[in-house]
Amino acid sequence: MSADWPTVQLGTVVEHRKEFITIDDLTTYRRPRVQLHAQGIVLRDALPGAEIKTKKQQVARAGEFLVAEIDAKVGGFGIVPDDLDGTIVSSHYFLYSHRPECLDNKYLGWFVKTRAFREQVEAQGSTNYAAIRPDDVLGYKIPLPPLNEQRCIVERIEDLAAKVDEARELRAVADSQQDSFLTARVTQCFAELEAAYSRKGFGSCNAHISSGPRNWGKHYSAQGWRFYRAQDISRDYRVSQQNIVFVEPPPGQQGRSAKLGSL
Numbered sequence: 001m002s003a004d005w006p007t008v009q010l011g012t013v014v015e016h017r018k019e020f021i022t023i024d025d026l027t028t029y030r031r032p033r034v035q036l037h038a039q040g041i042v043l044r045d046a047l048p049g050a051e052i053k054t055k056k057q058q059v060a061r062a063g064e065f066l067v068a069e070i071d072a073k074v075g076g077f078g079i080v081p082d083d084l085d086g087t088i089v090s091s092h093y094f095l096y097s098h099r100p101e102c103l104d105n106k107y108l109g110w111f112v113k114t115r116a117f118r119e120q121v122e123a124q125g126s127t128n129y130a131a132i133r134p135d136d137v138l139g140y141k142i143p144l145p146p147l148n149e150q151r152c153i154v155e156r157i158e159d160l161a162a163k164v165d166e167a168r169e170l171r172a173v174a175d176s177q178q179d180s181f182l183t184a185r186v187t188q189c190f191a192e193l194e195a196a197y198s199r200k201g202f203g204s205c206n207a208h209i210s211s212g213p214r215n216w217g218k219h220y221s222a223q224g225w226r227f228y229r230a231q232d233i234s235r236d237y238r239v240s241q242q243n244i245v246f247v248e249p250p251p252g253q254q255g256r257s258a259k260l261g262s263l
Helices: 105-111 115-122 134-139 147-196
Strands: 007-009 014-017 020-022 028-034 041-048 056-059 065-068 077-079 093-098 141-143 207-209 225-227 245-247
Touching (some): 028 065, 065 105
Parallel strands (some): 207 225
Antiparallel strands (some): 007 141
């Protein structure tokens, strides 16, 4: 941002709005959820007034800056979107209206996502006390270009954001195609194996299974149970018929013979 733009306290361009309503038990109210890490505000739920214990609530208006008292230091803030106009929040949230003659709320919405703003919030007060106060927000600083320049900045950012979203969609399609290709290739490989070799149940191999090959070398013999080792599986996933070893398991030794259908 230009060094020629003044930096002002947020309190010069926004105002803390404190207006409460009394919840009606027979009315259904929507409640927003402020996502952490400045990821925006979404609908949380809709409840009948009878299920809302705290009867004094605030009404959020579209375009207002909404800050969560407890979660602000982890990015719990954002601009109320149009579709959440009229939702209610408790006294643990702070609402700020802006002065439209000097501040574009979309410009504010993008600025609060920046590292510069997040660092101001994180540095406020004691590190052992997560909550912030309404006046803390008014003291945060923001660069304030002319209103037309703010709108130009918003336009450039939104254009870039649209391109990023498009790139993400293309990446998702590419990842999906890659997964499909891999699945098809694996299926083809197994089809080729079935065409080249007859199926054989593992239990028919007369194999002995244990939890591992440690100390089994001393039990190798010229006959007995076929003992399968990791080195018996070749790089093309075939069972090697070279250097075959057999064992005669001693009594009580851990292990068991393979049965039909064993994996």
